[in-house]
Amino acid sequence: MFAAPTKKAKRLLAVSASLAESLPASLTETGRAVAKANAFAGEAGQILLLPDGSGADALLGIGNAADPFAFGDASKVLPEGEWAVEGDLGDIDPTMAMVAFGAGAYQFTRYKKASRAPARLAAISGGDADEARRVVRSIWLARDLVNTPAGDMDPAALQKAAEALGKEFGAKLRATVGDDLLAENYGMIHAVGRAAQCPPRLIELEWGDAKHPRLAIVGKGITFDSGGLDIKPASGMRLMKKDMGGAANALALARLIMDAKLPVRLHLLIAAAENAISGNAFRPGDILTSRLGLTVEIENTDAEGRLVLGDALAKAAENEPDLILDFATLTGAARVALGPELAPFYTEDDTLAQHLSEGGTQVADPVWRMPLWDGYDKQIDGTISDLKNMGDAGFAGSITAALFLRRFIAGRRWCHFDIFAWNPKDRPGRPAGGEMLGSRAAWAALKTLYGN
Template sequence: MPATFACPDAPGAIPLEPVEAEACAARLAALGPRAVAWAAANGFTGAAGSVLVLPDAEGGVARVLAGWGTEGTRRRGRFPLAAAAASLAPGVYRLETAPDAAPLTGAALEEACLGWLLAAYRFDRYKPSEREAPLLLPPEGLDTARLEIIAAGAALTQDLINTPASDMGPETLEGRFRALAEVHGAEVEVTAGDALLDANFPMIHAVGRAAAEAPRLLDLRWGREDAQKVTLVGKGVCFDTGGLNIKPGASMGLMKKDMGGAANVMGLAHMIMASGLDVRLRVLVPAVENAISASAFRPGDILTSRKGLTVEVNNTDAEGRLVLADALALASEEAPETLFCLATLTGAARVALGPDIPPFYSDDEVLAAEITAAAARTADPLWRMPFWAPYESLIEPGIADLDNAPSGGMAGSVTAALFLKRFTDVARFAHFDIYGWTPAAKPGRPKGGAMQAARALFSLLEARHGRA
């Protein structure tokens, strides 16, 4: 179940107080000599992520101090309150500030409380959770419903990515897609199997035809028809063997997450629809498995895309851009006001920026500035990279219009982005090369599937379009 806040009338809530390192000694002194001694015995100095549980006279909990660190240490992390949530016993905790301290407000308060909700996520489908998450009672005035919607979108994304391909193939992903649509009264159209050829989605068909479950294009529409069109495209490769250019075993181990783009646009779609944003939303997910069989597409094959551009396949392990190309071409045909593409596309992006900072690409200066600002205010880091025109020649093989895997290994994320750009004519277009995975648990970010870029994009769309 998605995490929620405690009810305002929850009895017995324990005070939970953030304490900055610089103010820690003074605050402990104000609480009395017993608090000073107890903090010294436990080595509590207000360091970021530390927690001090102050006992009452009966041996219960009187108050909890959550270390807030220094300004410098806070810049090195996100979701400071989530560290407390991860270490506290089950119960209800009331967030408050010291009488002489400035209260948490605005974006800092939202980040702190959202982090608490994100820390409560548990993936317990195959093994029951061993520990109940504590509940937070936030200060009055916070839009708790909005934060709960965001947390629910994140949980949906994490559940989809964390589920192994044995239980999350194209058919199951379609089922979850339909269930999301049903919750919000959206319309869904699915084109599957050989019908993809009849409907002119040849590259989606080529990539997915070797798998046991048929490839398909999932298409969701929601919102009033005369609202501004916002289209989300997410890569839905439910498992990637690499095809005939088969991956080594070590590289295949995390490939259940190769539908992370689809999972993230579905989580974002939930946030948009549950919040009632005033947009005409469309979500496109090419759902396939890149498998190996007698019908697998081959290195050297030349495919003709929906847009009519021909593509030489020089590596069957660069399949994500192929299925996205057909979906982006379809999206562009109705000229949406804004088009976002999210995909776990290249290892090059991770080499450049690591797992925490997805690069994004956009030629629209206004949109790029909006994305950067939204990423900063939502603690959802993104970094702009260029559609570098001089590299266009690298994706032009000579024998066909495009090459899906340029040789040399240079600028892999940039050349993949340039490839996708060839299939869209939308001015307000941005592509996000996400990782979709948290390699090691951090505050508010359990190990496993990760929501990336979606919270920033929701904030951007919320600011631009408002609610219906």
């Protein structure tokens, strides 16, 4: 992927909308005539195959908006084989153009064979092919994990995915499983997952030099969410295989960190459980004791993600990390506020927020800062317990969920992402299904904070 171009590579000429009328001088009269006859206007993502003797083998429109995802559908539209990009990319970063091309080449083939092989792209001059490769591989990892049905992606399978990642990069892995969670005071993870056939677990991966700043990444790994005894309707349950999308994004970000050898001491924590229903399922009104010692009254068993994250965040904070990032498909309220394409995040660190916003713009992974509004904090105070797991029904659900999580971080620098991790429909380079969302923006920010 993204190797140096060979002599066999076909020529893909990038053309902006502003230049499409005149077309590059490298095109022959034949090429110009074919472009004119096919009304080629250089619109972003527009592809036109050219006959021999045209001065190029295909044209790719890149528009005028500096959007690298103009390259997003090229891998499945261009004929199979190797392609080399020529022409002026304008303000499109060549590394991001490769990422967009590679992201568009993704196919989920675990249960159905691909109809064709994607086209291959040679390294683009001026771009970082190594960075593009590692980002694309991490995108594919996140998508594969989210797309896999819960029958094949239970907590044990999620642990195997973490073990494979640890083995690849020489990281150490530890899992606390089943009733051992109670022995180590992870009462909320245990309660959420105890009704499922596959026992819940906290998966921890450690990597890097102890002398480097400690970075904790926490992922919500609810491998299927029935809603528990407060059961979801069928329409709300259909996509709940993706409720481990936070864990998938955390694993994908960890992969980037280890592959790039970012100088941090990484502590990855995945709180993995299936929120199932059986005779021993936790109940509305139950009071759970968290690892931090705080008691939590259950208002609704379908607000389970914040429970498992609370225990994992408490553990992460014990090691006094320089920064904690958590990723979770946590609330429907976040989708109502920002939709499926924009990842909301919460932090009280203005500098970190700026790095995340700028990083999201840089890598075409847009994020939006949301308020940790203290005025709503009392909503999660308990009456017969320290906390309850929901605020006032119907209002500010994403904010009160973030405020709940804030109770478990012991004042550490922290950022919470409430992501969707799913594309409802095909977009260039972003096929329908599981997605790496928000965590690419986080990667850009981490390189700024901790880069060599």
